[in-house]
Amino acid sequence: GENVEQHPSTLSVQEGDSAVIKCTYSDSASNYFPWYKQELGKGPQLIIDIRSNVGEKKDQRIAVTLNKTAKHFSLHITETQPEDSAVYFCAASRDDYKLSFGAGTTVTVRA
Amino acid sequence: GAVVSQHPSWVICKSGTSVKIECRSLDFQATTMFWYRQFPKQSLMLMATSNEGSKATYEQGVEKDKFLINHASLTLSTLTVTSAHPEDSSFYICSAGTDINQPQHFGDGTRLSIL
Numbered sequence: 001g002e003n004v005e006q007h008p009s010t011l012s013v014q015e016g017d018s019a020v021i022k023c024t025y026s027d028s029a030s031n032y033f034p035w036y037k038q039e040l041g042k043g044p045q046l047i048i049d050i051r052s053n054v055g056e057k058k059d060q061r062i063a064v065t066l067n068k069t070a071k072h073f074s075l076h077i078t079e080t081q082p083e084d085s086a087v088y089f090c091a092a093s094r095d096d097y098k099l100s101f102g103a104g105t106t107v108t109v110r111a
Numbered sequence: 112g113a114v115v116s117q118h119p120s121w122v123i124c125k126s127g128t129s130v131k132i133e134c135r136s137l138d139f140q141a142t143t144m145f146w147y148r149q150f151p152k153q154s155l156m157l158m159a160t161s162n163e164g165s166k167a168t169y170e171q172g173v174e175k176d177k178f179l180i181n182h183a184s185l186t187l188s189t190l191t192v193t194s195a196h197p198e199d200s201s202f203y204i205c206s207a208g209t210d211i212n213q214p215q216h217f218g219d220g221t222r223l224s225i226l
Contacts, residue, residue, distance in 0.1 A: 041222070042219050044204070044217045045217070097215075098160060099145075099155075
């Protein structure tokens, strides 16, 4: 099955700086790559996603890049704010719709 | 739009009892619902996939007789943890989707504590 690795496990950044989280996947047939933000005691919230026919996608301060050849994708958060502090998960899926999640990255934005 | 509601949000019960968790899609019809389990400081692990009107498909290692899933309508799926024991204590999260071209939407989870 699909194996998704996520790094780093923790990330501390100064407010206003950028945060980058990287994921690799094993199944070359995976074609959908969402990113989720999970706050304490809550379910994951989709923040951005990308499909395999696209190399980059941006939504305000958040961007995702995908390198299909290398089988890795990254989340970029610019101008970080304290409310960006949370656990972020990457995931990958094939056409069967099942998501395989990375281990998560705890992001702390220091004021 | 695309709101998924889970109930209850938190439940504490004695060992040996059965607990039912509901997952509802409030403003869309979910052809597929997923159930995940998340232990503290860990990732989400898929337990099973359920399609409306058919039997759930369980992931390897998940006991189907222990975790009963019913997806009787396009807006409701239930997970029943039967004869729950302390090791079943976890955060259970559902998600719902319409088709593979649309993202899944997650509920806010149910924290289950078995004493």
